[in-house]
Amino acid sequence: MDFTLDDDRLALRKVVADFFAEKSPLPVVRRLEDEGTGYDAATWRAMARLEWTRLGHAESIGGVGGGVLDLAMLYQEMGRSLYASPHLESVVVAGGVLVATGGHPALLAGILDGTSVVVPALMEPSGTYPPEGIELAWDGARLTGTKVLVPYVDNATRLLVASRGTEGVVLALVDPTASGLTVERSPNIAGAPLFTLRFDGVSADRVDGGWAVLAPVLDRATVLRSAQIVGAAERLLDLSVAYAQTRSQFGKAIGSYQAVQYLCTDIAIATHLASLATLRAAALLDLGEPAVQEVSEAKARASAAARVAAEKAHEVHAGFAFMMEADIQLFTRRLRHWELDLGDEDHHRARFAEALLAS
Amino acid sequence: MDPRFTPAQDEWRAEVRAFLDAELPARWERNSEFYEDEEFWKFAFAFTRKVSERGWVGLTWPTEYGGLARPVIDRLIMAEEFTYRDAPLVNSLGWGLAAGALLAGGTEEQKLRFLPPIARSEVFWAEGFTEPGAGSDLASLTTRAERHGDGWLVNGQKTFTTWGSHADVMFLAARTGPVGSRHRGISIFCLDLRAAGVTLTPLYNLGGGRQNHTFFDNVEVPGDALIGEVDQGWNLIMNAFYGGSAYAPYMEHQRMLDKLVAWCRTTIRHGRPLIDDPITRDRLAEMALIVEADRLLTYRSLGDMRAGRQQPYAGALGVVVQKEGMPRFAELTNLIVGPLGQLSEGAPFAPVDGGPEAWYRQAFRNHAGGTSQVKRMVLATRGLGLPR
Numbered sequence: 001m002d003f004t005l006d007d008d009r010l011a012l013r014k015v016v017a018d019f020f021a022e023k024s025p026l027p028v029v030r031r032l033e034d035e036g037t038g039y040d041a042a043t044w045r046a047m048a049r050l051e052w053t054r055l056g057h058a059e060s061i062g063g064v065g066g067g068v069l070d071l072a073m074l075y076q077e078m079g080r081s082l083y084a085s086p087h088l089e090s091v092v093v094a095g096g097v098l099v100a101t102g103g104h105p106a107l108l109a110g111i112l113d114g115t116s117v118v119v120p121a122l123m124e125p126s127g128t129y130p131p132e133g134i135e136l137a138w139d140g141a142r143l144t145g146t147k148v149l150v151p152y153v154d155n156a157t158r159l160l161v162a163s164r165g166t167e168g169v170v171l172a173l174v175d176p177t178a179s180g181l182t183v184e185r186s187p188n189i190a191g192a193p194l195f196t197l198r199f200d201g202v203s204a205d206r207v208d209g210g211w212a213v214l215a216p217v218l219d220r221a222t223v224l225r226s227a228q229i230v231g232a233a234e235r236l237l238d239l240s241v242a243y244a245q246t247r248s249q250f251g252k253a254i255g256s257y258q259a260v261q262y263l264c265t266d267i268a269i270a271t272h273l274a275s276l277a278t279l280r281a282a283a284l285l286d287l288g289e290p291a292v293q294e295v296s297e298a299k300a301r302a303s304a305a306a307r308v309a310a311e312k313a314h315e316v317h318a319g320f321a322f323m324m325e326a327d328i329q330l331f332t333r334r335l336r337h338w339e340l341d342l343g344d345e346d347h348h349r350a351r352f353a354e355a356l357l358a359s
Numbered sequence: 360m361d362p363r364f365t366p367a368q369d370e371w372r373a374e375v376r377a378f379l380d381a382e383l384p385a386r387w388e389r390n391s392e393f394y395e396d397e398e399f400w401k402f403a404f405a406f407t408r409k410v411s412e413r414g415w416v417g418l419t420w421p422t423e424y425g426g427l428a429r430p431v432i433d434r435l436i437m438a439e440e441f442t443y444r445d446a447p448l449v450n451s452l453g454w455g456l457a458a459g460a461l462l463a464g465g466t467e468e469q470k471l472r473f474l475p476p477i478a479r480s481e482v483f484w485a486e487g488f489t490e491p492g493a494g495s496d497l498a499s500l501t502t503r504a505e506r507h508g509d510g511w512l513v514n515g516q517k518t519f520t521t522w523g524s525h526a527d528v529m530f531l532a533a534r535t536g537p538v539g540s541r542h543r544g545i546s547i548f549c550l551d552l553r554a555a556g557v558t559l560t561p562l563y564n565l566g567g568g569r570q571n572h573t574f575f576d577n578v579e580v581p582g583d584a585l586i587g588e589v590d591q592g593w594n595l596i597m598n599a600f601y602g603g604s605a606y607a608p609y610m611e612h613q614r615m616l617d618k619l620v621a622w623c624r625t626t627i628r629h630g631r632p633l634i635d636d637p638i639t640r641d642r643l644a645e646m647a648l649i650v651e652a653d654r655l656l657t658y659r660s661l662g663d664m665r666a667g668r669q670q671p672y673a674g675a676l677g678v679v680v681q682k683e684g685m686p687r688f689a690e691l692t693n694l695i696v697g698p699l700g701q702l703s704e705g706a707p708f709a710p711v712d713g714g715p716e717a718w719y720r721q722a723f724r725n726h727a728g729g730t731s732q733v734k735r736m737v738l739a740t741r742g743l744g745l746p747r
Binding site (some may be wrong): 261272 | 360361362363364366368432542620634637639641644645647648652655656658659661662663665667668671672676679682697735736738739740742743744745746747
């Protein structure tokens with residue numbers, strides 16, 4: 001039993017941290033949100049050149065090896081810098097599904113070299129997380145129904161749609177320009193490129209598998225979303241501590257008041273617990289364990305940490321953080337999206353309880 | 360990083376379990392309480408000596424001090440199994456506090472003299488830190504030790520002395536420097552509790568046990584009872600409990616959780632097993648999350664120690680989580696069992712053997728070793744670098 005990150009992982013995290021510190025400073029994060037695409041094509045290509053779009057996939061299928069724990073180093077730093085890209089959607093989820101099913105080799109190759117972007121369409125207007133919430137109908141050739149909160153559709157090569165057929169959950173690839181498909185941008189708190197998709201008999205290319213293939217892939221993605229939250233929450237902690245050290249009221253740094261100290265320690269505790277649970281879940285997935293309970297522990301902790309970090313950081317920064325010119329709100333809004341993505345705290349606590357109490 | 364135990368570690372765990380199976384009566388586990396009856400203490404001392412005979416009390420210590428020089432992770436595995444089974448390994452203030460401090464800062468001669476009797480469970484230790492006027496602000500303690508011939512003369516008072524009436528000696532923190540010297544003028548002594556001038560008066564606690572006021576009236580302490588160096592005791596206090604041992608308090612919570620889950624499976628409310636009630640399930644999940652948080656913090660801290668890495672947040676975060684988790688865990692237990700939870704062990708219809716009632720009282724012992732508020736201040740200042 002060894003619960004420390006090895007030097008290779010720490011070295012990877014340092015390289016990644018330096019990259020995103022240069023490529024994704026907060027003024028760039030603001031600009032990309034204003035421009036609407038949500039991510040920078042040049043930085044995405046730079047990531048691909050570094051082969052980070054191949055990370056976590058076996059060399060035999062065009063990856064560079066590594067596992068969830070390696071990717072967690074990447075995601076913590078993407079969270080810390082608020083760097084946005086379709087990496088989770090395309091490389092981890094869609095790539096993971098195509099690797100598991102063994103089909104569509106050309107599309108997979110495009111995903112791994114960053115030239116193709118495939119985004120999963122999971123959520124529907126009921127607001128129920130998958131698999132229960134998947135109701136969009138598959139009739140054997142065509143899709144009819146509605147998906148919401150689908151990211152990066154404007155830059156997608158293909159959509160990976162989770163639908164329901166007579167045999168259960170059916171996965172299908174869809175051309176985002178296919179006839180019968182309407183795409184509508186949905187304004188949201190994160191300022192992210194999220195879309196509502198209405199399918200009216202849209203022809204689609206079925207992918208083998210179904211929920212059995214998608215579920216373990218979503219678990220990997222869930223752990224990585226947790227790692228991303230941890231990175232952003234750690235940055236909020238740093239910003240809050242720095243502000244509390246320098247902001248002076250009543251003749252003293254506000255960080256010397258215990259009420260303010262408690263706010264900062266709340267962030268540290270929630271974030272550290274999320275970090276520990278996330279790293280354990282990542283390590284267990286890499287060892288081939290199903291780790292359903294640990295994955296849900298990680299996301300339940302991370303979703304809680306997302307709220308705690310944002311709310312307490314606002315308390316520390318007070319009126320200043322309510323101003324758009326302050327950077328806190330950039331984190332607050334994105335953390336809200338990540339908190340809810342791939343299962344919120346309630347969803348994962350219920351799933352954690354299900355695994356805990358299975359007898 | 361590998362969260363799994365190795366086959367060799369699993370074998371060691373099996374050996375520990377086999378020992379406990381052989382030495383503990385069936386259904387030995389009790390509620391989390393202090394027990395003061397003579398039969399309990401007789402059994403506890405006999406059991407502890409059997410652990411000593413195997414060399415396990417000083418499992419991780421160097422062999423010359425009575426140990427087996429095993430890795431700390433083996434001590435953690437032992438602690439997990441002992442705690443889960445509620446094994447009455449007494450003298451934690453000896454093998455934990457005193458030995459930890461001696462290993463960290465005792466002289467070679469002191470280690471050779473004090474540690475082997477602890478390993479053999481021959482000398483039972485109490486703790487003498489807290490005073491009526493020095494709790495969270497321990498550095499303000501006023502019990503004095505003054506030079507007296509080759510030795511020392513001790514006057515003053517300690518309080519909350521846990522297990523004092525069972526102990527032979529006390530790990531005493533006394534002021535040897537001038538008044539106001541705070542942490543720079545404190546020395547540690549091994550004080551014989553049977554010496555003339557020592558008086559213990561009982562303080563009964565909410566957990567069903569006896570603690571004590573301990574009074575010192577011109578108590579003569581020999582010169583070789585000093586531990587560490589004169590006026591350098593503060594470092595020993597800071598290192599108390601850390602050297603060579605490992606603790607798994609989350610396994611006490613794990614035991615309670617397992618019992619409670621079993622109870623929820625067989626208890627019917629509103630026409631269905633309580634285990635199917637969504638609110639109960641969420642409370643059980645929160646309890647398990649408390650267990651896992653403490654477990655992960657312990658594993659991470661052990662890993663950092665072994666790798667020689669600095670602990671995140673100056674090692675000040677885990678203790679806050681652990682202290683704040685205790686009353687919440689007991690509260691959740693009681694929220695689940697409902698109105699009968701106020702019934703004590705032995706009362707008809709007391710749920711889970713009266714555990715929720717005992718735990719609710721017992722959880723307020725979480726101040727031991729420093730309040731969570733003090734630990735939060737340490738986390739804020741040392742862990743996060745906020746101003747004092």
